[in-house]
Amino acid sequence: MDLSVVILVEMLYAVASLILISSGLAVVFGMMKVINLAHGEFMMMGGYATITAVNLGINIFLAMLVIAPLVVGLIGLAVERLVIRHLYGRLVDTMLATWGLSLFFIGLATMIFGNTTTGISTPIPGFAIGNYQINGYNFFIIVVAILLLVAMLVILKNTRAGLIARGTMQRSDMAAALGYSPDRIYMATFFCGSALSGLAGAVLAPLVGLVPTSGGAYIAKAFITVIAGGPSLIAGLFSSAGFFGIVNQVFTFAISPVIGEVALLIAAVVLLRLLPQGITGKFFKGKL
Amino acid sequence: MQGSLSNDAIKIILITGFLIWVMPLMISTYTLTILIVYGMLGLSLGLIWGFGGILCFGQAAFFGLGAYTYAIAAINVGESTAPMILAVLVPAGFAALLGAMMFYGRLNDVYLGVITLVVTLILFKFINSTAGPQYVIGNARLGGFNGIPGFQTLNIPGSPEAYIWGDSYFYVCAVLLAVVFFLVSALLRSSFGRIAVGIRENETRMSLMGYDVRARKTALFAVGAAIAGLAGALFANWAEILTPSLFSLGQSAEIIIWCIVGGLGTRMGPVLGAAGLAYLKFLLGQQSAVDNTLITGLILVLFVLFLPKGVVPAVAGLWKVSFGRRPLGRTHHQRRPRNRERVSG
Numbered sequence: 001m002d003l004s005v006v007i008l009v010e011m012l013y014a015v016a017s018l019i020l021i022s023s024g025l026a027v028v029f030g031m032m033k034v035i036n037l038a039h040g041e042f043m044m045m046g047g048y049a050t051i052t053a054v055n056l057g058i059n060i061f062l063a064m065l066v067i068a069p070l071v072v073g074l075i076g077l078a079v080e081r082l083v084i085r086h087l088y089g090r091l092v093d094t095m096l097a098t099w100g101l102s103l104f105f106i107g108l109a110t111m112i113f114g115n116t117t118t119g120i121s122t123p124i125p126g127f128a129i130g131n132y133q134i135n136g137y138n139f140f141i142i143v144v145a146i147l148l149l150v151a152m153l154v155i156l157k158n159t160r161a162g163l164i165a166r167g168t169m170q171r172s173d174m175a176a177a178l179g180y181s182p183d184r185i186y187m188a189t190f191f192c193g194s195a196l197s198g199l200a201g202a203v204l205a206p207l208v209g210l211v212p213t214s215g216g217a218y219i220a221k222a223f224i225t226v227i228a229g230g231p232s233l234i235a236g237l238f239s240s241a242g243f244f245g246i247v248n249q250v251f252t253f254a255i256s257p258v259i260g261e262v263a264l265l266i267a268a269v270v271l272l273r274l275l276p277q278g279i280t281g282k283f284f285k286g287k288l
Numbered sequence: 289m290q291g292s293l294s295n296d297a298i299k300i301i302l303i304t305g306f307l308i309w310v311m312p313l314m315i316s317t318y319t320l321t322i323l324i325v326y327g328m329l330g331l332s333l334g335l336i337w338g339f340g341g342i343l344c345f346g347q348a349a350f351f352g353l354g355a356y357t358y359a360i361a362a363i364n365v366g367e368s369t370a371p372m373i374l375a376v377l378v379p380a381g382f383a384a385l386l387g388a389m390m391f392y393g394r395l396n397d398v399y400l401g402v403i404t405l406v407v408t409l410i411l412f413k414f415i416n417s418t419a420g421p422q423y424v425i426g427n428a429r430l431g432g433f434n435g436i437p438g439f440q441t442l443n444i445p446g447s448p449e450a451y452i453w454g455d456s457y458f459y460v461c462a463v464l465l466a467v468v469f470f471l472v473s474a475l476l477r478s479s480f481g482r483i484a485v486g487i488r489e490n491e492t493r494m495s496l497m498g499y500d501v502r503a504r505k506t507a508l509f510a511v512g513a514a515i516a517g518l519a520g521a522l523f524a525n526w527a528e529i530l531t532p533s534l535f536s537l538g539q540s541a542e543i544i545i546w547c548i549v550g551g552l553g554t555r556m557g558p559v560l561g562a563a564g565l566a567y568l569k570f571l572l573g574q575q576s577a578v579d580n581t582l583i584t585g586l587i588l589v590l591f592v593l594f595l596p597k598g599v600v601p602a603v604a605g606l607w608k609v610s611f612g613r614r615p616l617g618r619t620h621h622q623r624r625p626r627n628r629e630r631v632s633g
Contacts, residue, residue, distance in 0.1 A: 083593065091397065092343060093592050095401065096588060099541055100587070268402075
């Protein structure tokens with residue numbers, strides 16, 4: 001009984017962290033068709049922003065939920081203006097340029113923070129269920145992931161800004177004819193995507209020891225979650241994160257964490273082979 | 289491609305001979321050997337990406353697979369000839385399976401990138417976790433993150449005691465690179481190569497003309513992997529210890545950068561890009577003011593933005609404009625429009 005509760009929490013946590021890791025990329029790739037391979041480094045910088053802010057004496061929740069997204073969002077803004085802007089519509093070139101950016105940021109972080117592990121302790125204490133100890137912070141991550149999905153859904157579906165953004169991504173010429181500047185809307189969307197990456201990196205920072213190359217651990221997972229999700233932004237994110245999270249945890253508990261990771265990757269390859277358009281390319285068509 | 293194959297052969301022999309004579313005067317043969325190995329690795333991706341239009345994010349997987357195959361086989365056999373052959377065949381077979389899975393599923397660009405990336409990650413994670421004594425192939429322990437040390441290095445076929453190392457190993461590598469370069473040239477001149485370029489240009493048209501695009505892409509992918517595997521085996525002989533970092537994403541990224549910087553759609557570009565950038569990295573590694581990765585990243589971004597065709601086509605174009613003979617009559621052969629999308633994708 002206790003064990004099944006623990007496994008359930010772990011599964012929810014795995015799904016939630018996948019949603020967090022992928023949400024920024026889902027906005028940038030799912031909406032803008034920009035494959036941002038520097039996504040992991042955006043998360044890494046969110047983590048460093050949090051740790052720096054906490055070390056300066058700022059409340060950890062303020063640092064995670066406000067400062068880190070802002071800092072990374074602004075970095076994303078600079079990246080969009082300097083690099084990405086010139087490459088819209090050139091899928092492979094954006095991939096390569098953002099890969100270059102990812103190496104650039106790794107180098108930058110190494111020069112500023114050094115090639116050592118830094119970290120902060122989790123702000124929420126753990127508690128026991130029967131004979132098992134559960135990390136209380138896992139619940140925080142689950143809550144943040146749920147809030148994030150709901151907020152994205154509401155903003156995209158029920159606000160004018162969301163409508164304009166969606167319209168521009170579908171037909172930028174039409175949006176321009178109606179008096180909206182696609183250039184600025186792309187800029188704003190990229191800012192939001194980067195801020196989401198920063199938020200994810202910040203929220204996950206207390207769980208991992210941060211090194212400049214931490215981003216590499218996220219990028220592949222984010223990439224496959226978003227691509228396996230397919231064209232629908234939120235339904236895709238939710239379904240593929242759910243699928244991969246459960247596969248990962250089942251094999252982790254059954255065999256070992258390494259096999260869990262490998263099973264996730266193999267599941268991704270098989271899924272892409274069977275559904276090359278992603279999960280929402282076949283199911284939940286037309287949903288957001 | 290102008291001139292005939294025998295013309296190419298003469299050029300390759302002359303240039304190789306010249307470089308083998310001149311380069312050791314400037315750079316130590318130990319460093320040169322690794323530049324040659326990287327050049328071969330660059331050529332392998334340059335072939336499938338530049339001429340086949342297959343952007344593989346996991347070329348490092350085949351490189352690593354070749355190196356590990358060599359090391360494991362060499363420990364078991366105690367001689368280097370069979371392991372060298374295996375190091376070419378195993379990655380090629382693996383790539384043929386992987387390629388068949390992808391191309392018969394008609395997966396393209398992004399999905400191809402993801403799958404090759406993921407496969408590289410799987411290998412990396414798997415090899416990294418094999419430190420325990422239960423992971424053994426024959427007499428060879430996989431060693432996990434500790435790597436595989438102490439395997440038999442290259443020897444003269446048939447006599448395991450006669451090691452090839454130092455300067456003579458450099459000559460072996462240089463000649464092998466020239467041979468591979470010649471074989472790639474021959475392949476590209478054959479109908480197989482020309483059809484591969486046709487598939488890169490327009491896949492639908494080629495399949496409507498009756499060519500089996502899937503089988504041809506799979507075959508080309510396997511050839512690229514075979515070359516990468518050979519480079520891996522040569523690397524293993526040079527380094528004398530193998531670690532899982534061979535499979536890392538950073539390694540894959542570097543190969544792609546070499547091709548972009550050197551120039552896609554050329555044979556020389558990726559080789560020069562690889563050797564040049566690897567040497568630059570070697571020089572940068574001797575200073576500590578600026579981080580190495582930062583510069584690599586900056587180079588990639590700047591090249592994608594400002595010189596997406598790469599150095600070799602740019603220089604060749606400049607050369608043609610300034611010194612080239614203007615062909616009389618039909619000029620479309622040389623002035624064929626090359627749009628950016630094709631060069632980069």
